[in-house]
Amino acid sequence: MxxxxxxxxxxxxxxxxxxxxxxxxxxxxxxxxxxxxxxxxKMSIIFGIAYLLDVFWPTFYCAVTYGIVKIISGGMHYRPLGRSILLSVMLFITMGVVADTFNYIYKPFDDTLTKGPFIYTWVMFIFSALCAIVFVPVKVKHKVSFWNFRKWIYKILTIAFVGYAMYYSLQLLNLENAEEVINVHMPRVISVWTAIAFELATSIPFVYYGVTRLNQILNYK
The missing domain is CATH 1.10.287 (Helix Hairpins)
Structure with missing residues (x-):
């Protein structure tokens, strides 16, 4: 850098x-x-590796969703995960591979949509909603102006986003055109919920502490 x-x-x-x-x-x-x-x-390196691993689009959807959730959940106010290129590559490529793997598992060979995507979406929704209600935003150590007010704004925005994402995801997965759902919407839905769950998981205190320590190690601090 x-x-x-x-x-x-x-x-x-x-x-x-x-x-x-x-x-x-x-x-x-x-x-x-x-x-x-x-x-x-960073994103050029990440998307380049994702392209070589054939997980470009899952990684792209994950990266965009992760960035949005990070902002509305107050992620801009704690130590950024992206300061280290290595950590960013590990994070986004992992999300892309996870999303692509579950999409491969749930994609039926007979073109009949299984319950897998719905189960995945509901599990990620419940986990994300609990994180949003209990842990968001992360309790920062440094002083932030109007924190007592802003933390409720972050929490409300995050809960609203998670709720809307769930509603919209179910709408897409319940479309009558099964081929369109399987080939277009299902990969996007799985990628979006993978990113939401990954980002909100960092609001859990011990996860946040672990990622922060890893970030410090990777930055030689």
Whole structure:
């Protein structure tokens, strides 16, 4: 990431010089340029590996869903899991492989939809709902402005998202066109619920602590 930081610093200087910005704005430019470049680099590596493993689309759906849930559940306020490229690769590729594996298991050879996807969806929904109700958001150690108010906003948004995702998933799985359900909607539904469960699992205290420690080790801190 040193190369990314170096490039971001040079670009931030160029932008600051162009607009004659002060040091505060220079730091602002550097932060966002580094964040964008770092994210693009990480996702390029992740999707490249996912493509080689033939799990590109499950990983893509998982990554998008994970990012959305992370934001609405207050994930932006605790130590980011994506700071380490290695940890990000481990996380998203694992989700993609898990989603693709269950999709393969549940995809019937006779084109008749089994109960498997419904069971998977309900199990993930119950687990995610419990995490949202009990553990979301993560209890951060550092001070966050208006935390007592914002934590309820995160919890309500997460519960609402989980509820809507369940409603929409059941609508897709219950469509009359079985071929469309099996080939199009079922892989997306399984990927979405895999990502939701993975992200909300990090709100469980001992899981959060373990991931944080792993993140520190991978960053040599």
């Amino acid at each position: 040193r190369l990314v930081s170096s490039i971001a610093y040079k670009w931030a200087l160029a932008v600051a010089d162009k607009f004659n910005s002060n040091h505060k704005w220079k730091r602002f430019y550097y932060y966002w340029i580094r964040l964008i470049l770092g994210t693009l680099l």
